Amino acid sequence: MLIDISDKAIDPWQWLARAQAQLISSGALKQHRFGASANFIGTMRDFNDDQTIQAMELVHYPSMTKKELENILHEALTKHAILQAAITHRIGKVSPSDTLVVVAVWSAHRNAAFEACREIMEALKHRAPFWKKEHTDKGARWVAKNTQG
Amino acid sequence: MLIDISDKAIDPWQWLARAQAQLISSGALKQHRFGASANFIGTMRDFNDDQTIQAMELVHYPSMTKKELENILHEALTKHAILQAAITHRIGKVSPSDTLVVVAVWSAHRNAAFEACREIMEALKHRAPFWKKEHTDKGARWVAKNTQG
Amino acid sequence: MSIKVLIFASLSEQLGLSETELAADNLHTAQDVWNGISQQTADAAVRVAINQEYAQFSSAVKSGDEVAFFPPVTGG
């Protein structure tokens, strides 16, 4: 597995290319053996609950973030017939259209990749200790809870 | 929507980056309005049904491929709360670890992107008129049917 | 006054035919078109498309149509 936390802008496709190359070069993922990869890219929008969002701050609980993301990927690797999984998550000050999160899963066949990718995102949304503070026209506010999707 | 058929190697992440840029620059996808993108990348493996595959040939029915992929994306755009969808598919002679197909979906929220991406792949596998001929140690053989996933 | 017929992949190899034109006279359905290219009953898995859209063997055809026969698709 591969877990990154980034306080700088994430280029999702560069990150995906590098994550795959890194997993292959470390031997964690065998080239020619995966037939499917499912990815999810979460991006900051400029509106939420009918308010315009100018910027956002993402804070987290660093030592727990690492443990919890490891738990989440470990569970996915145990439950599903997948070969590898990776996550990167942004922290710090972000602007609309910035990439917030990327999840990638590799497997022999597509169903396992789709299911694991989706479950990892659900688990991340519900368990990974990140919090968003939105900066709107009317001031700053903490996001109270994540949408159901 | 955006549909490509390529007889040259596909770099999946470059294609995804370009597809998104193109959809945004044409006005088909509004920047700052999508919060989620789900992608699927299909890659050629070097084995199938316990046989080693050295190379593969992908043929298709060009005029129907275009129509059917348009139908598939149109159905996804009608059924799901998604903003845009794109497909690229490889044809011609391919080798293990070559990218065969990339599907990308953009939406405001993640569930619609996940569901649409998966349904598009299922529809593509069952309806898009492509056929694979595998070249193995024991000679060439047409793939009889797609796996269930 | 003819119908263009296309055959793809393994089916094309089996029939030894990838493309032909048939006179449209007396061809009313896709089944009639099939009978014009093969003496054998089509395998249940064979799909037919008329003018690049999936159809049935019982679907009507007319002069100018493009009728395609092919095995289960295996793309993706």
Add this chain to the structure above:
Amino acid sequence: MSIKVLIFASLSEQLGLSETELAADNLHTAQDVWNGISQQTADAAVRVAINQEYAQFSSAVKSGDEVAFFPPVTGG
């Protein structure tokens, strides 16, 4: 012989506290730790983690533990 306490996000702003140490004496559960930083009952949505793993307010704590309280997570 102490317990490290961390509070995050909106909860940290509400309590005016992001980090503190409490003497471990008489702190048996996460609830005891909470009572050491707030006179109010914790909102039902408040989550607790002990040594970076999710726990319950009834979970046991001991000297050297890191106990964190935070609102529902909103990452991704």
